[in-house]
Amino acid sequence: GIQNITTLKDQLIAANHEQSDAIEKRHNDVITRWQTLLADSNARKERLLKMQQQFRQIEDLFLSFAKKASAFNSWFENAEEDLTDPVRCNSIEEIRALREAHAQFQNSLSAAQTDFEALAALDQKIKSFNVGANPYTWFNMEALEETWKNLLKIIDERTEELEKEAKRQEENDKLRKEFAKHANAFHNWLTETRTIMMEGSGSLEQQLEAIRNKAAEVRARRTDLKKIEDLGALLEELLILDNRYTEHSTVGLAQQWDQLDQLGMRMQHNLEQQIQARNQSGVSEDALKEFSMMFKHFDKEKTGKLNHQEFKSCLRALGYDLPVVAEGEPDPEFDEIIDIVDPNRDGFISLQEYMAFMISK
Numbered sequence: 001g002i003q004n005i006t007t008l009k010d011q012l013i014a015a016n017h018e019q020s021d022a023i024e025k026r027h028n029d030v031i032t033r034w035q036t037l038l039a040d041s042n043a044r045k046e047r048l049l050k051m052q053q054q055f056r057q058i059e060d061l062f063l064s065f066a067k068k069a070s071a072f073n074s075w076f077e078n079a080e081e082d083l084t085d086p087v088r089c090n091s092i093e094e095i096r097a098l099r100e101a102h103a104q105f106q107n108s109l110s111a112a113q114t115d116f117e118a119l120a121a122l123d124q125k126i127k128s129f130n131v132g133a134n135p136y137t138w139f140n141m142e143a144l145e146e147t148w149k150n151l152l153k154i155i156d157e158r159t160e161e162l163e164k165e166a167k168r169q170e171e172n173d174k175l176r177k178e179f180a181k182h183a184n185a186f187h188n189w190l191t192e193t194r195t196i197m198m199e200g201s202g203s204l205e206q207q208l209e210a211i212r213n214k215a216a217e218v219r220a221r222r223t224d225l226k227k228i229e230d231l232g233a234l235l236e237e238l239l240i241l242d243n244r245y246t247e248h249s250t251v252g253l254a255q256q257w258d259q260l261d262q263l264g265m266r267m268q269h270n271l272e273q274q275i276q277a278r279n280q281s282g283v284s285e286d287a288l289k290e291f292s293m294m295f296k297h298f299d300k301e302k303t304g305k306l307n308h309q310e311f312k313s314c315l316r317a318l319g320y321d322l323p324v325v326a327e328g329e330p331d332p333e334f335d336e337i338i339d340i341v342d343p344n345r346d347g348f349i350s351l352q353e354y355m356a357f358m359i360s361k
Contacts (some may be wrong), residue, residue: 002034034164058129065122066137072115073139076147083151083158087165090242095169099162106155116148172240179231180245186224187248190256193218197260197267198302200292204285208271215264218257225257252303264302273322277359291358294318295351305348308338314354 009027013020018244082105089095123141126134134140197214231249235243274288293316298310306314312334316322325331340347341357349357 002031005030054129058126060133061126061129062134062136065119065126065134066139068119068122069113069137069139069144069205072112072119072144073147075112075115076151079151080154082152087161089165089169092166092173093160095166099166102158102162106159109155116144120143162317165211175231175235175238175240176245177242179228179235180248182224182228182231182249183246183248183253186221186228186253187256189221189224190253190260194260194263195307196300197263198296198299198304200267204271204275205287208268208275211264211267211271213260215268218261218264223255225254228253257309259303265302266350266352270355273352273359281359283359288355288359291318291355292351295354299351305350307348308342308355310342311338311349311354318358 005027010024012023017023041078087095087098089098099263110131120141195215197211200210201212229250240252274292277283278288280287294314295306297317298314315337322334323331338345342355
């Protein structure tokens with residue numbers, strides 16, 4: 001190498017070579033060129049190291065952008081799925097929970113905004129190196145910016161949709177309360193009226209007059225039932241199928257009203273029969289009152305009818321000497337009575353059937 005050249009030069013100079021001056025000059029030229037070469041080599045090395053460091057930096061930026069872009073896109077896809085999920089609510093509580101969750105999501109957007117801005121900063125830094133596309137991801141900042149704009153639009157649409165649903169649920173709840181108010185009041189009236197009708201007092205004529213008045217009241221209250229039915233139809237039309245404010249339904253109340261109306265007619269007819277029996281058959285009014293009182297005693301639910309076991313207990317209370325038979329054993333004596341009062345064997349004896357039987361005896 002250069003050291004050998006220098007050694008040879010020194011030997012030649014020491015030997016007083018005739019071209020010592022030329023050798024010295026030539027050696028100096030070589031040394032100068034060698035030093036220039038070393039300087040150029042070191043400079044190139046520095047440039048290459050610098051470029052290597054720059055490419056490593058770009059590589060790190062590419063990888064960092066790809067990782068952050070993928071995470072951001074995954075977050076966006078999950079958010080988009082939640083935000084576009086149809087709003088299906090059946091109560092104020094459900095829509096309130098959805099709105100609270102939406103508000104929490106909106107509050108968390110600041111973190112997403114920070115991530116998005118970090119991506120934008122990375123993108124600018126990468127572009128400052130004037131390099132090509134990122135080999136580690138197909139996401140680019142332009143697409144992510146469009147994604148972000150779309151997300152903000154979806155959030156606004158979701159907010160509006162939730163507000164509309166909240167108003168709808170508030171209106172639905174008002175309807176539930178309105179229906180419940182009328183349904184509960186009507187049911188209370190039905191119960192009270194049935195009790196009053198079944199617990200009549202006074203002479204037969206007074207009871208008949210009271211029953212006629214109550215029967216007229218029952219007919220008049222049909223308009224209240226109609227209002228409840230209209231509200232019920234509106235609830236069904238709006239697909240409001242539950243109501244926590246009442247246990248009563250339109251169908252149930254209509255059935256109870258119809259039963260009460262029929263009970264009034266039966267009781268009128270029964271009282272008219274009792275008056276006729278008293279006047280024509282000689283059955284005393286006290287006896288008729290006792291029959292009626294005993295029936296009402298065993299009619300615990302105020303339904304205006306007794307099942308067979310209740311009827312048997314009623315007869316025994318009135319002094320009928322019916323044999324005691326084991327369950328499932330034949331009871332011919334009682335069966336003969338049932339054939340008279342319940343010939344179609346529907347399992348019940350109405351007040352009218354009961355009174356007709358007692359009067360006949």
